[in-house]
Amino acid sequence: MKPRKVPTPGWNFEYLMWLFTRISGAAMVLLALIGFVGALVMGARYHMDLGTLLRWTFFPNPNHVLNSDIPDIAPWANAYWQIMQLALVFFGATHGFNGLRLVLEEYIHSWGWHMFLRLVLMVLWLITLGAGFFLVLTS
Amino acid sequence: MQVTLKIFRYNPETDKKPHYETYRVEAEPTDRVLDLLEKVKGQQDGTLTFRRSCAHGVCGSDAMRINGMNRLACKVLIQDLGTDHITVEPLLGLPTVKDLVVDMEPFFEHYRSVKPFFINNDPPPQKERLQSPEERERFDDTTKCILCAACTTSCPSFWLDDQYVGPAAIVNAHRFIFDSRDQGAEERLKILADQFGVFRCHTIFNCTLACPREIQITKAIGEVRKAIATGRLD
Structure with missing residues (x-):
């Protein structure tokens, strides 16, 4: 019997976005966990309330802890936490906009509208990424 | 036991829009929903339209919404529904041709x-x-x-x-x-x-x-x- 043929995986947009959605969802949970543990290691237990800690956990931006009792902002504002924020912005925005694309494509059935809305969403995604990266790199 | 059947009705030749009609049917707890539909069609309203063929869960003709769930009418016993009020509607997502019949x-x-x-x-x-x-x-x-x-x-x-x-x-x-x-x-x-x-x-x-x-x-x-x-x- 001949070996059965299966398409080479990996280069299908729907599959890649399906995979990205799963990976980015797990990555955002992991990044939040790293932010949470990192804050505790840097003394969050003594220097801030729960609300401030959670704001930092989900987006480790130094502006979120400025008004707390931390003695020194330096450990909270460095390139490491900037990279964490950039990753969060990228995963969050891309995950969200892809979800919006799926919802719109389920409700709207014309091919022309699909293409138009994909273009609009891509522009909005790029603007969101640009604004997010600008915020991270200038704060 | 007396069962109240509320059935989705639509005749494209006479109805502008679908409506529901209610029938009271004498039934045994071990009767199936299909048996009740047959009783309504045979004894009360011959215009009721639905698909059925083997009536034993093999042909798949009589899938319909029974109390909100997609089921085969020939496999659902009245006693398993836990109520004497039964709503029967056509499958969702496919165009309704007449009453409980959809365009497959x-x-x-x-x-x-x-x-x-x-x-x-x-x-x-x-x-x-x-x-x-x-x-x-x-x-x-x-x-x-x-x-x-x-x-x-x-x-x-x-x-x-x-x-x-x-x-x-x-x-x-x-x-x-x-x-x-x-x-x-x-x-x-x-x-x-x-x-x-x-x-x-x-x-x-x-x-x-x-x-x-x-x-x-x-x-x-x-x-x-x-x-x-x-x-x-x-």
Whole structure:
């Protein structure tokens, strides 16, 4: 019997976005966990309330802890936490906009509208990424 | 016992829009919903229209919404519904032709699109194409489909966009994709990997709950998705 043929995986947009959605969802949970543990290691237990800690956990931006009792902002504002924020912005925005694309494509059935809305969403995604990266790199 | 049947009625020749009609029927707890529909049609209102054929859960003709769930009318006992008020409606997501009868053509169009037939261009052997019990077991569950459309018409992704091939078509593709004697897996997986294929499934599990043959449909969709993702059929 001949070996059965299966398409080479990996280069299908729907599959890649399906995979990205799963990976980015797990990555955002992991990044939040790293932010949470990192804050505790840097003394969050003594220097801030729960609300401030959670704001930092989900987006480790130094502006979120400025008004707390931390003695020194330096450990909270460095390139490491900037990279964490950039990753969060990228995963969050891309995950969200892809979800919006799926919802719109389920409700709207014309091919022309699909293409138009994909273009609009891509522009909005790029603007969101640009604004997010600008915020991270200038704060 | 007395059962109150509330039935969706629509006659395109006389009705501007659908409505419900209520019938009181004398029934045994062990009667099936199909028996009650037959009683209404035979004794109270001959214009009531519904599909039925074998009446034993094999042909898949009488799938309908019974108290909000997609079921085969011939398999649901009154005593299992836990109420004497029963609402019967046509399947969602397919155009209603009359009363409880829906147009199944969009459903069968998706079914045909996945090539639900044996593909093997090798010259036939002297006897049969052999297969081990383990190879047969691989796709055993999906051979049970009776094409009643209960799964596809319970799927919110299909309700939203009927271009989605739907669970039944994927189940029937699975039956051949994982058949060791078949050679059409590549073309079927290409069809199912597109915008309206398996990635439209949001693992809601309505299809698995609705299937009267208890096929693990969401699992089968996951296996097809895995074959697309890995390029392997094991």
